[in-house]
Amino acid sequence: MIKTEELTKRFGETLAVDRLSFHVNEGEVFGFLGPNGAGKTTTVRMLTSLISPTAGSAVVNGFQVGKEDKNIRRSVGILTETPGMYDNLSAEYNLRIFASLYEVKDIPGQVEKYLRMLGLWDRRFDEAGTFSKGMKQKLAIARALLHEPRILFLDEPTAALDPEAAHLVREFIAELRKAGRTIFLCTHNLDEADRLCDRIGVFKTHLLVIDSPANLRSQVFGRKVVFHLRQAQDGLAKEIMALTFVKDIKVVDNKLIVTLDDPENHNPEIIRVLVAAGADVQFVGELRHSLEDVYLHLVQNSG
């Protein structure tokens, strides 16, 4: 659905996007993470044909960026960083304008469908300016979906929303995901990315890493298993460390934190060693690093 090769954007002397190469598959929710000023919005603007690349190439929905821009704009939906609604006009009229510009055939039908889907039908005649931030954001999402785009670009969809509104927007994105829509999600909200995205690209002018959230965790930190003991005895850590598959071990209070490549196969062996050494194993669990830990590790070590 999206494929970029060495995609680059310069603004004068400033390098905004540096040789970005990646692909997004059909029906995938792709998270695009990066600090402020990393070039996320610039990338979205290039992929939606709002601005042209300085070098490299990109194909979106089978159309070449810079050569088939009108086709790209027709086939993608975009939720910009700020909703950008016409505040003096009603919610319904806002959508009718965009439906017409996107050449939607059944304008009243599509407008009604998305106003109802996003819970705005009862407020359709109210001016968009009277809406809360969350409602405006939902209206902007409806606007991006009116022409049933195959790819949806969402730039910070929950930024500046209160938790309840953010939750509603996230739920709607999850519904779109279930419906098989391809979504390119720029976000600062790592929990949101973790929950919604199939794969994540961490980006800071250039792409640092790209993988599923689970794989990113194990790539960066390895897999860690916590063995909770009634009492950690001296010498237990040495015995565990002697096992060839154990990569690292830490003792924190009565817990042993063991780094492993394949916990599913290695945990039983460790438990046997612990029991044989007279330790009481209370319970065992995998230590999950948050995506935030992964992100910070990558961004802070990117130089």
Next chain:
Amino acid sequence: MKMEKIKTVIRKEWAEVFKNRLVLSTIIFLPLLFTALPLIMLSVTGEAGSSDLTSEMPSQFTQLCPAGMSSGECFQVFMVGQMMLLFMISPLIIPVNIAAYSIVGEKTTRSLEPLLATPITTAELLLGKNLAAAVPAVGATWIAFLIYVVGASILVSSPEVMSALLDPMWWLAILLVGPLLAILSVNFSIMVSSRVNDPRVAEQLSAVVILPLLALFFAQLFGIILINRQIVLAIAAGLFVIDIGMVYMAIRLFQRETILTRWK
């Protein structure tokens, strides 16, 4: 170029503009004022009767005074003629408010990016914005002129004076030069509007477009120039060429990327 998209832009602009009381009052108030002034002038100068006012007028106008018209009537035609240029000013001023806001307003409300993300072409967008600003201005001017014609026919009893007041030159000016001036004004405002970030700055800079017409107004008032049919036709021809250049320039200067990336 798709007419439906152009119509959508026009409808959207009007829906927004006509909710703005300031713009609405400009569209209504200015033409009314410019209608009232020549009518007041007619009413006041009508009392001059047949008194000899030849010395008050530029000599070239006195020479052109139609035979059979008293010097008082001739003075009346001369004075009202000064005011007729006001009908040229309204198609210049009115669109400035609408057009100057059209791009920069979208920038400030952040609605331009979603708009540019649609498959609308620059020509469709700018043509829509052009017509949305020019049509109300030209319409208001024409309605104002019709009110003036009706008012003049009530106030003026002399057929010679009435004929002079409704000289084809003025019809030409109102029906042809007026729209051309409106197009000039709109495109100049859109060009300014594309390059600045503050609607007030856009309005102030766009107002510069009125200066050449004001110069013409004062040149006639002080007898430096006397507007006649040839001058009106020359102005129309000149404006036509300038307008083509302005439309071309407005489209060329409307750089989507620059507008989006240089937002403050």
